[in-house]
Amino acid sequence: MAEAKEKExxxxxxxxxxxxxxxxGEDTVVELExxxxxxxxxxxxxxxxxxxxxKTEPLRRQLLAVPGFLWSRRSYQxxxxxxxxxxxxxxxxxxxxxxxxxxxFWASHGAGVPVVQTxxxxxxxxxxxxxxxxxxxxxxxxxxxxxxxxxxxxxxxSFARTAVVAGIAALxxxxxxxxxxxxxxxxxxxxxxxxxxxxxxxxxRLFVKPNFVPVSGLGNRPRKAQxxxxxxxxxxxxxxxxxxxxxxxxxxxxxxxxxxxxxxxERLQCQYVELPHVSWLGRRRRSEVxxxxxxxxxxxxxxxxxxxxxxVVLEALSVATPVIxxxxxxxxxIVRHGCEGLVFEAGNVEALAAALRExxxxxxxxxxxxxxxxxxxxxxxxxxxxxxxxxxSIYENVMRKKFAAAADVSLVTISLSSSVR
Numbered sequence: 157m158a159e160a161k162e163k164e165x166x167x168x169x170x171x172x173x174x175x176x177x178x179x180x181g182e183d184t185v186v187e188l189e190x191x192x193x194x195x196x197x198x199x200x201x202x203x204x205x206x207x208x209x210x211k212t213e214p215l216r217r218q219l220l221a222v223p224g225f226l227w228s229r230r231s232y233q234x235x236x237x238x239x240x241x242x243x244x245x246x247x248x249x250x251x252x253x254x255x256x257x258x259x260x261f262w263a264s265h266g267a268g269v270p271v272v273q274t275x276x277x278x279x280x281x282x283x284x285x286x287x288x289x290x291x292x293x294x295x296x297x298x299x300x301x302x303x304x305x306x307x308x309x310x311x312x313x314s315f316a317r318t319a320v321v322a323g324i325a326a327l328x329x330x331x332x333x334x335x336x337x338x339x340x341x342x343x344x345x346x347x348x349x350x351x352x353x354x355x356x357x358x359x360x361r362l363f364v365k366p367n368f369v370p371v372s373g374l375g376n377r378p379r380k381a382q383x384x385x386x387x388x389x390x391x392x393x394x395x396x397x398x399x400x401x402x403x404x405x406x407x408x409x410x411x412x413x414x415x416x417x418x419x420x421x422e423r424l425q426c427q428y429v430e431l432p433h434v435s436w437l438g439r440r441r442r443s444e445v446x447x448x449x450x451x452x453x454x455x456x457x458x459x460x461x462x463x464x465x466x467x468v469v470l471e472a473l474s475v476a477t478p479v480i481x482x483x484x485x486x487x488x489x490i491v492r493h494g495c496e497g498l499v500f501e502a503g504n505v506e507a508l509a510a511a512l513r514e515x516x517x518x519x520x521x522x523x524x525x526x527x528x529x530x531x532x533x534x535x536x537x538x539x540x541x542x543x544x545x546x547x548x549s550i551y552e553n554v555m556r557k558k559f560a561a562a563a564d565v566s567l568v569t570i571s572l573s574s575s576v577r
Contacts (some may be wrong), residue, residue, distance in 0.1 A: 162185060162474070165197045165198050165199065166193075166198045166199070166245045166246060167198070167199045167200075167201075167242065167243060167244045167245050167246075168193055168198055168199070168200050168201075168244060168245065168246045168247075168248055168551075168552065169200075169202070169203060169205045169238065169242055169244035169246070169247045169248070169269075170186055170189070170190060170200060170201070170202045170203070170204075170248050170250065171202075171204070171235065171237065171247060171248065171249040171250065171252070171256065171264075172186045172204050172246075172249075172250040172251050172256075173205050173206070173207065173251045173252055173253060173255055174204060174205070174206040174207065174208065174251075174255065175207050175244035175251075175254045179557075180249060181276070181367075181466060181467040182251055182409045182467070184467050185250065185274070185276070186202075186250050186369050188368065188369070189248075189547070190202070191323075192368075192540055192543065192544055192547075193544075193547075196544060200323075201238070202246070203234065203235050203238045203260075204575075205231070205255040205256050207255060207371070208254070210254075210255070210408075213299065215290075217435070219527060221255070221480055222320055223257065223307050224257060225253070225254040225255070225257055225320055225324060226257060226323055226324050226327050226480070227257055227259045227327070228255065228256060228259050228260075229259070230264045231255070231257055231259050231260050232259040232260065232262065233263075234496075235260045235263040236263045236266070236267060238262070238564065239264065239269055240267070244269055245269070245270070245551075245555065246269070246270050246271075246272060246551050246554070246555065247264040247269050247270070247271050247272070247274045248260065248272045248273075248274070249264075249274070249338075250267075250273075250274050250276065251273070251276065253279060253321075253324075253443065254320075256479040257324070258324065258328045258333045259335040259338075259350065261273075261333050261334075261338055262333065262337050262575065264337070265336070265337040265338075268558075269560040270340075270551075270554045270555055270557075271338050271340075272338045272340045272341050272342065272550060272551065273334075273337075273338050273340070273341050273342065273495050274340065274341075274342040274344075274365075274555055275341055275342060275343050275344065275348065275352060275464070276344070276464060277459070277463070277464060278316075278348075278351065278462065278464075279321075280325065280334065280352070280355060280357075281297055281298050281299075281351065281352070281355040282294075282295075282297055282298070282305070283297070283302060283305035283310040283311040283318050283321045283322060284310045284311055284312075284392075284461075286459075286461025286462050286463060287351075287391060287461060287462045288392060288460055288461030288462065289308055289310055289571070291460060291463070291503060291521060293461075295351075295411065298354050298355050299354050299355055299356060301326060301329075302321075302322040302325045302326065303322070305318050305321070305322050306318055306319060306322050309483075313447065314348050319460075321445075322547065324530075329341070332577050334356075334357060335356075335357070335358060338361070339361065339554045339558060340361050340362075340363060340550055340554045341357055341361055341362050341363070341444070342363050342364075342365050342550065343362055343363070343365075343464075343467065344364070344365070344366050344367060344464040344465035344486070345364060345366060345464065345465060345488045345490075346353045346364055346489065347485040347491040348364075348464050348486055349362050349442075353528050359386075362414045362548045363553075364472075365543065365546040365547060365550060366370075366465045366489075366490075366537070366538060366539065366541070366543070367465045367467055367470055367543075368470065368538045368539060368540060368543035369467065369470045369471050369474045369534065369538060370471075370539075370540055371474060371534065371539060371540075372446065372450070372471075372474045372475045373473045373536060374446060374447070374450035375450060375474070375475045375476030375477075375527075375531055376476070377450050377451055377475075378451075379410050379451060379452065379453050380411075380452065380453070381409055381410045381411065381449050381453065382410060382411040382412070382413055382451070383411075383412055383413070383452055383453055383454045383455070383456055383480075383512065383515070383516065384409060384412075384413040384414075384415060384448050384449055384453050384455055384456070385398055385412070385414050385415065385416070385455070385456050385457075385458070386415040386416055386445050386448070386449065386452075386455070386468050387415075387416050387457075387459075387466075387468055388416055388417070388418040388425065389414065389416050389417055389419075389420055389421040390417035390419055390420050390516075391420055391462050392459065392460050393418070393458070393459050393460070393461070394458030394459050394460050394482065394503075395414065395418075395420065395424060395455075395458070396420070396424060397410075397458050397460065397503065397505060397508060398456055398458045398508065399424065399428045400505045401446075401505050401506075401508035401509040401512060402431065402434065402454050402512065402519065404505060404506065404509035405433055405509040405510075405512040405513050406515075407512065407513055407516045410433065410453070410516050411433045411434070411435060412433060412434045412435070413437055413448060413452070414434065414435065414436050414437060415437045415439075415445055415448060415574065416438070416439060416440075417438055417439045421436070421438075427457075432486075441504050445468075445471070446471060446474075446475060447473050449468075449475055450475035450476075450477060452477055453477075453478075453516060454477060454478050454479065454480050454497065454515045454516070455468065455469070455472035455477050455478075455479050455480070455497075456465045456480045456508075456512070457469055457479055457480065457481040457482060457484055457487065457491075458480075458502075458508060459484070460482070460502060460503055461484075462484050462485070462486055463486060463487065464486050465485065465490070466487070468549060469481065469487065469490055469491065470490070470534060470538050472530065472570065473490075473530040473531065473533055473534035473538065474538075475494060476527045476528065476530050476531040476533070477526055477527070477530065478496060478497035478498070478515065478526035478530055479491045479496055479497035479498075479530070480497055480498050480500065480508070480511045480512065480515050481497060481498070481499055482499075482500060482501075482502035482503070482508075483499045483500060483501055483502055484502055484538045487499075490533075490538075494526075495526070495529050495533075496509075496526065496529050496530040496533050497515070497526055497530065498511045498514060498515055499502050499511075523574065539571065
């Protein structure tokens with residue numbers, strides 16, 4: 157039965173909690189993956205919720221919502237109904253935080269449907285998701301109860317908010333949600349996989365499949381004298397570091413474009429108002445972001461914290477734009493120094509300034525080599541066809557094991573029935 161099912165077109169139910177409206181990496185992954193599967197004949201449906209509007213609710217309503225973050229009966233029942241209606245072969249969970257809650261894993265498990273989860277960040281192990289605290293890497297909570305996170309108020313610098321995140325982790329560690337109700341986890345690179353194994357996820361159910369982006373036709377455009385940052389404007393994303401490095405680099409004739417919005421934008425825009433040749437473009441549609449990246453000499457990715465497989469880096473590669481990237485192990489699986497761009501020591505202003513100068517002043521032959529390598533890497537490792545093969549291999553593996561386990565249970569039941577007679 158398993159072999160026959162593998163050769164058929166599948167029915168995949170995606171489960172995803174959107175954080176807020178607008179351009180974002182996880183949302184982009186979900187939509188690209190859905191389109192990838194539909195284009196190849198599979199049927200895809202979605203069970204979603206959104207955090208949009210939650211922050212504007214009165215405090216009392218926000219407090220009343222907290223128990224649902226630990227276990228949402230509404231999400232459990234809603235997903236159970238969706239599964240009964242759609243009859244999926246696979247439930248693929250991308251994000252449950254905060255409103256869907258990990259209850260959705262148990263709804264899928266209870267329905268007997270194989271469950272796959274993509275680990276987009278380190279939330280299972282780290283309250284602030286990026287293994288980062290006080291401007292330094294931090295792994296205190298990996299493999300342990302998340303009490304250090306409470307002590308340091310790691311989530312939004314709030315004890316109460318961190319307590320909610322830690323409570324979710326503690327409750328579902330006790331329930332064994334990730335080991336009992338999830339059939340396979342997808343890590344986005346080998347470094348992330350090692351971190352999650354340290355954190356207690358079963359190694360035999362941890363697969364590696366990075367994100368992907370479609371090959372773009374924008375890569376052959378003429379380049380402007382500019383370098384671009386695209387992402388959330390926050391300290392953890394390294395925006396302040398970038399602005400200081402831009403001041404130190406002092407490369408004449410080039411502009412720095414900052415695309416995105418976030419909690420620190422107003423402060424930083426005021427603080428660096430005198431810094432020349434800096435343009436704050438705010439939030440833009442994904443297509444507009446790609447246009448700017450494809451017209452730039454380089455994309456800068458200065459994040460201070462660990463990020464698994466940042467979509468903006470893959471998008472830069474897809475339009476043949478070299479990347480200046482912080483040297484986090486996960487990012488170095490994508491960008492190699494002197495190949496797809498340049499790598500600098502994370503958090504080091506002087507190192508980033510030097511990388512900016514080298515990238516912007518590189519001769520045309522060197523820049524062209526980086527550019528062509530970037531495009532080639534995207535096509536060979538992060539394209540639709542490559543990713544589809546990886547994803548289907550994971551789905552088929554999980555379904556085969558699920559069917560085999562169900563068959564073993566049936567045989568045991570028959571054997572016991574015969575013994576009783």
